[in-house]
Amino acid sequence: MLRVENLTVTAGQPLLEGVTFSVGAGEYAVLMGPTGSGKTSLLETLCGLRPRGRGRIEIGGRDVSRAAVAERQIGYVSQAASLFPTMTVRENLSFPGMIRGVRAKQQREQADELAERLAVTHLLGRRAADLSGGEAQRVALGRALASKPILLLLDEPLSALDHAVHAEMVTLLKSVQQATGVTTLHVTHNRVEAQQVADRVFAIEGRCIGECAASPASGSEAAR
Numbered sequence: 001m002l003r004v005e006n007l008t009v010t011a012g013q014p015l016l017e018g019v020t021f022s023v024g025a026g027e028y029a030v031l032m033g034p035t036g037s038g039k040t041s042l043l044e045t046l047c048g049l050r051p052r053g054r055g056r057i058e059i060g061g062r063d064v065s066r067a068a069v070a071e072r073q074i075g076y077v078s079q080a081a082s083l084f085p086t087m088t089v090r091e092n093l094s095f096p097g098m099i100r101g102v103r104a105k106q107q108r109e110q111a112d113e114l115a116e117r118l119a120v121t122h123l124l125g126r127r128a129a130d131l132s133g134g135e136a137q138r139v140a141l142g143r144a145l146a147s148k149p150i151l152l153l154l155d156e157p158l159s160a161l162d163h164a165v166h167a168e169m170v171t172l173l174k175s176v177q178q179a180t181g182v183t184t185l186h187v188t189h190n191r192v193e194a195q196q197v198a199d200r201v202f203a204i205e206g207r208c209i210g211e212c213a214a215s216p217a218s219g220s221e222a223a224r
């Protein structure tokens, strides 16, 4: 689970203040908010990539407010898939295991299992630079899951995909999240996407975050 208490998010200047919310273990939460309101900065703060002004971040019942990035047990898929372009898909999927000192055989087995789950087995030998946008996002999701995170952060993972691939990825994201049970926080501008995946929806209002009582798509147009 993720619990955030009274957090300040800064990027040069304070963006969000008194941020307090929680996502239960195994829940799929979506965060929405206007462009430039601080969604990416919040995710980066949760990861430890950006200094936290003040406040407390608890992941899986552990206070990680001062923990190093690698100790937070977070899988992060950023806006651009950010794969290692000259590495193959297998090498990208094996990378988290490799830096944790996992044995080569286990790395191979884990890459095979993730590739099967994400339907990219046929791409294992291909360089990441040669993947389509949808393929790259599948692999980025696999790489984020390879470290067996207890919290998965997704920053607009589907925003660059065409309609058909987008629909496939929504189904895949939801099924992978349910199968792994990983607590998830997914940033999107797309209200329909939010409605399709979310157990709970949060929105940035001013400098704070509030929970939306109703489904974000009801009675309104999709933001897409």
Ligand SMILES: Nc1ncnc2c1ncn2[C@@H]1O[C@H](COP(=O)(O)OP(=O)(O)OP(=O)(O)O)[C@@H](O)[C@H]1O
Residues within 6 Å of the ligand: 011, 012, 013, 015, 033, 034, 035, 036, 037, 038, 039, 040, 041, 042
């Ligand atoms: N390193 C930085 N130094 C100064 N300002 C920054 C820095 N990083 C981000 N910002 C600013 O902070 C604000 C919030 O940026 P952020 O990327 O968190 O917004 P966002 O809600 O994710 O936006 P979008 O929906 O467009 O992706 C923006 O005005 C951005 O220009």
